[in-house]
Amino acid sequence: MRSLDEGFEESLTFHRLGVFALVGRSLKTTNVIESVHSMAEQRCGRVDHWKSSNQKHRWLATALLNIEPRLRRLLGYRHLPRLRAAIQKELGITHPDGHARSVA
Numbered sequence: 001m002r003s004l005d006e007g008f009e010e011s012l013t014f015h016r017l018g019v020f021a022l023v024g025r026s027l028k029t030t031n032v033i034e035s036v037h038s039m040a041e042q043r044c045g046r047v048d049h050w051k052s053s054n055q056k057h058r059w060l061a062t063a064l065l066n067i068e069p070r071l072r073r074l075l076g077y078r079h080l081p082r083l084r085a086a087i088q089k090e091l092g093i094t095h096p097d098g099h100a101r102s103v104a
Contacts, residue, residue: 022079
């Protein structure tokens with residue numbers, strides 16, 4: 001029940017912006033990010049002592065580079081520019097040249 005409650009507003013936002021059918025299927029869950037977290041944990045989780053935060057960042061960057069080839073594209077990734085344009089329109093954000101971005 002808590003999981004449904006957490007994602008309810010976001011799902012409604014996708015519908016309101018008119019992009020749910022395009023990208024909502026992939027972005028309505030946290031599965032994508034949880035998968036990346038899990039794979040990074042497999043590679044970095046056994047380190048007991050970090051000498052510095054810089055070392056931790058390097059290890060994480062290396063793990064993410066190692067993971068990248070196994071990641072799949074989001075379903076509807078070609079429509080992400082439309083999602084960006086819808087969000088910008090909703091927020092009243094315009095392109096730096098003063099014109100609203102067009103929907104790609």
